[in-house]
Amino acid sequence: MTTASPAPAGSRLRVEGMSVRFHLPDATVHAVTDAHFEVTQGACLTLVGESGCGKSVMAHALMGLLPGNATVTGSARLETGAASPVELIGAPERLLARTVRGRRIGLIPQSPAAHLTPVRTARSQITEALRELGSSETADDLAARAGLRPADLDLYPHQLSGGMAQRVVNAIALAGDPWLVIADEPTSGLDRPLVEVTMAELRRLADEGRAVLLITHDLRAAEQVADHVAVMYAGRVVSLAPAKEFFAAPRHPYAVGLLDALPSRRFTAIPGQPPELTNLPRGCAFRPRCTRAGAACELVPEMSAGHSRVACHHPVESHAAR
Numbered sequence: 001m002t003t004a005s006p007a008p009a010g011s012r013l014r015v016e017g018m019s020v021r022f023h024l025p026d027a028t029v030h031a032v033t034d035a036h037f038e039v040t041q042g043a044c045l046t047l048v049g050e051s052g053c054g055k056s057v058m059a060h061a062l063m064g065l066l067p068g069n070a071t072v073t074g075s076a077r078l079e080t081g082a083a084s085p086v087e088l089i090g091a092p093e094r095l096l097a098r099t100v101r102g103r104r105i106g107l108i109p110q111s112p113a114a115h116l117t118p119v120r121t122a123r124s125q126i127t128e129a130l131r132e133l134g135s136s137e138t139a140d141d142l143a144a145r146a147g148l149r150p151a152d153l154d155l156y157p158h159q160l161s162g163g164m165a166q167r168v169v170n171a172i173a174l175a176g177d178p179w180l181v182i183a184d185e186p187t188s189g190l191d192r193p194l195v196e197v198t199m200a201e202l203r204r205l206a207d208e209g210r211a212v213l214l215i216t217h218d219l220r221a222a223e224q225v226a227d228h229v230a231v232m233y234a235g236r237v238v239s240l241a242p243a244k245e246f247f248a249a250p251r252h253p254y255a256v257g258l259l260d261a262l263p264s265r266r267f268t269a270i271p272g273q274p275p276e277l278t279n280l281p282r283g284c285a286f287r288p289r290c291t292r293a294g295a296a297c298e299l300v301p302e303m304s305a306g307h308s309r310v311a312c313h314h315p316v317e318s319h320a321a322r
């Protein structure tokens with residue numbers, strides 16, 4: 001049975017100044033703008049933010065899976081060993097297909113059912129993934145690691161429950177023993193007990209020495225597993241903080257709003273809507289919804305330095321009582 005991947009301590013994915021634009025006939029979508037973050041060995045970085053803020057696009061950009069109308073700029077370096085780092089942005093398709101996708105980075109896709117072929121059993125899809133990756137592991141062993149019983153593997157996708165379909169795509173994503181696991185909304189549509197199981201599985205992957213990038217709307221789930229939390233708003237990472245500090249004392253007004261919206265907290269949604277990514281406001285994109293906005297916010301705020309980082313001209317001070 002495979003255990004932790006063999007990447008040395010200190011391995012990381014380092015994203016610097018990454019931007020993604022989609023070129024439409026009459027507009028440009030600013031899907032990701034100037035993203036900076038790191039995912040490190042043994043840790044889980046959780047990326048949160050409202051629907052449409054660019055989370056999945058970021059994941060697909062890292063895997064080289066965006067359509068032809070996308071332009072990706074900046075840098076995303078996979079530093080996992082003595083060999084020279086792999087620059088993912090602009091890497092040739094052959095390199096990504098042969099050495100990155102499924103092998104160094106495994107993607108657990110958003111909406112698992114849509115990623116399974118309806119006319120083939122779970123076993124045949126898992127076996128194919130193992131064969132493509134040249135793995136000697138059996139489908140039954142891999143499936144067992146993902147929490148499936150051998151009998152489940154004889155089922156077709158329409159016979160699988162949401163939780164089982166999730167486990168099948170998890171098994172496929174892990175077939176090549178990837179160092180970085182990107183999980184894009186792995187719990188949407190699952191009930192609470194299954195959310196807990198999925199989060200525990202992601203935590204175990206990180207504890208085994210992998211790195212996990214978890215994309216989710218579910219802040220409660222994030223709190224169980226995250227070491228660091230990155231918040232995206234309108235294509236930008238606006239807050240990057242250790243999870244404990246993020247949940248105890250959020251500094252970005254948008255992060256405060258996201259947490260206040262939780263039923264377990266104030267249960268008060270942030271008024272208004274995020275801007276269109278084809279028509280972003282000048283300066284800080286959160287300004288039209290922000291209670292702390294001032295004149296300075298007409299300029300895009302730089303990311304601050306330090307431990308709990310924010311791109312905000314008027315952050316909530318961490319020591320201030322709210």
Ligand SMILES: Nc1ncnc2c1ncn2[C@@H]1O[C@H](COP(=O)(O)OP(=O)(O)OP(=O)(O)O)[C@@H](O)[C@H]1O
Pocket residue numbers: 022029031049050051052053054055056057058067069110217277
């Ligand atoms: N191929 C494309 N062409 C043009 N625009 C696109 C394309 N793919 C995504 N977008 C746009 O990029 C933006 C970011 O989308 P993305 O799927 O990353 O959002 P998300 O944060 O993952 O949202 P959700 O939480 O709903 O999954 C959206 O405005 C979306 O419409």
Ligand code: NI
Pocket residue numbers: 055056057110184
């Ligand atoms: Ni998404």
